[in-house]
Amino acid sequence: MNSVFGSVFWLLVTLGVLVTFHEFGHYWVARRCGVKVLRFSVGFGKAIWKRIGKDGTEYQVAMIPLGGYVKMLDAREGEVDPALAGQEFTAKPVWQRIAIVAAGPAFNLIFTLFAFWLMFLVGKPDIAPVVAATPKSIAAEAGVRTGDRILSVDGREVATLSDSMDAVVNALLGRDPLPMQVRGTDGATRNLVLPLNQLPAGQDIGQYLDELGLKPAPTPAVVGVVLPGKPASVGGMQGGDRIKSLNGTAVDSYEEFQRLVPQEAAKSPTLAIVVDRNGSTLPLSVTARMESLEGQPTNWVIGVQFTQREPAVLRYGPLKAIGASFEMTWNSAASTFNMIGKMLTGQASTKNLSGVIGIAQVANASANMGIGWFFSFLALVSLSLAILNLMPIPVLDGGWLLYYLIELVKGSPVSERAMMAGQYVGLVMLFTLMGLAFYNDIHRFLPS
Numbered sequence: 001m002n003s004v005f006g007s008v009f010w011l012l013v014t015l016g017v018l019v020t021f022h023e024f025g026h027y028w029v030a031r032r033c034g035v036k037v038l039r040f041s042v043g044f045g046k047a048i049w050k051r052i053g054k055d056g057t058e059y060q061v062a063m064i065p066l067g068g069y070v071k072m073l074d075a076r077e078g079e080v081d082p083a084l085a086g087q088e089f090t091a092k093p094v095w096q097r098i099a100i101v102a103a104g105p106a107f108n109l110i111f112t113l114f115a116f117w118l119m120f121l122v123g124k125p126d127i128a129p130v131v132a133a134t135p136k137s138i139a140a141e142a143g144v145r146t147g148d149r150i151l152s153v154d155g156r157e158v159a160t161l162s163d164s165m166d167a168v169v170n171a172l173l174g175r176d177p178l179p180m181q182v183r184g185t186d187g188a189t190r191n192l193v194l195p196l197n198q199l200p201a202g203q204d205i206g207q208y209l210d211e212l213g214l215k216p217a218p219t220p221a222v223v224g225v226v227l228p229g230k231p232a233s234v235g236g237m238q239g240g241d242r243i244k245s246l247n248g249t250a251v252d253s254y255e256e257f258q259r260l261v262p263q264e265a266a267k268s269p270t271l272a273i274v275v276d277r278n279g280s281t282l283p284l285s286v287t288a289r290m291e292s293l294e295g296q297p298t299n300w301v302i303g304v305q306f307t308q309r310e311p312a313v314l315r316y317g318p319l320k321a322i323g324a325s326f327e328m329t330w331n332s333a334a335s336t337f338n339m340i341g342k343m344l345t346g347q348a349s350t351k352n353l354s355g356v357i358g359i360a361q362v363a364n365a366s367a368n369m370g371i372g373w374f375f376s377f378l379a380l381v382s383l384s385l386a387i388l389n390l391m392p393i394p395v396l397d398g399g400w401l402l403y404y405l406i407e408l409v410k411g412s413p414v415s416e417r418a419m420m421a422g423q424y425v426g427l428v429m430l431f432t433l434m435g436l437a438f439y440n441d442i443h444r445f446l447p448s
Helices: 003-032 082-087 094-122 161-174 205-212 254-265 318-344 356-369 371-390 397-410 416-445
Strands: 037-052 058-072 130-133 148-153 178-183 189-194 214-216 223-226 242-246 270-277 280-287 289-291 299-301 304-306
Touching: 003 037, 003 058, 003 094, 003 356, 003 371, 094 318, 094 371, 094 397, 130 161, 148 161, 161 205, 161 214, 161 318, 242 254, 254 270, 254 299, 318 371, 356 371, 371 397, 397 416
Parallel strands: none
Antiparallel strands: 037 058, 130 148, 130 214, 148 178, 178 189, 223 304, 242 270, 270 280, 289 299
């Protein structure tokens, strides 16, 4: 699927699912409280599909898919038929209005738990947390070596590379020294501290990761399969051979070997390859050929397939997945609040905000990585929507909750004038936030 089309498609799927679930929360609780719902809309603007339900509610899908709304019978928006006065929103007790407004974020939270549960149930394919460090980087200076397996980050055990990097990314927001336990290729366990406090303030996560220099370990240059009749087979190479050098150049990884083969074969097809086989060093002579393997462009090949990185699948049974989903939701919420707090206090850059373009790209990437990854993505976006909507900004659910909490305290509703002023302030704040996120999305496409 084309990346642009895929990004748009999976963005629409994401927004369609999450907006529908959010608005259904408002709708369901409003109906339980006896409030008449006039319209349930997924999207804004002109309707592209609609129908009237048996309950008299108009259900529609609108052209602009960046949200949705539930329109209830409300005396503030016009005269109400006396026969329907008991179903009018503002006539309901304040605790019912609070329940109706809070139901949207609450349903997003419920969906987050469900999506994480599904993720753990179907499994999220990953790789083992085996890492390396860019030479002279902060990670290298801290003692990270190629082939180190991360066992824990900041005292929390990790089982996959994404788990370990997520923990590191969260720590980068605060730029505090980060303790980490690793096990080296010699089997020895070491305790390290990444001095994140050496990083300058005001950069985005991508820049911090570059300066930190912590990255997945390169794929080892170990032959997995030798294709019959190909140059490597003719030259005596076998599965399990670890390639040590090619034409006198040391080889440390699969990636390095793949780069050297066409480079050296262009000079002379006959390649001098030294391998380690069961502890013994063997020199081999392999004559590369120009071929196209498995539909790839024609290039110099010798006919070998290498072993892949060690897989690590995050998967639990139905019962264990319930507890794991609660823990994941808690940790993700804590990370989100941590990031918001750091940005409000200036300790983290607002460059880390992403808008609809960034979300679309991640939606497409996660869908391509498998259903488990897409469930994880949906859970995180749903949680972010719940937290965003609970912020005390007028026009958001959190702003209305603030009004109703004030009403509870003072015993009377907030004045229409105060509400109107708050709405204008809220719109300015919301559009500023959206503009900043959109600017960040565009800026990421531009050259440094």
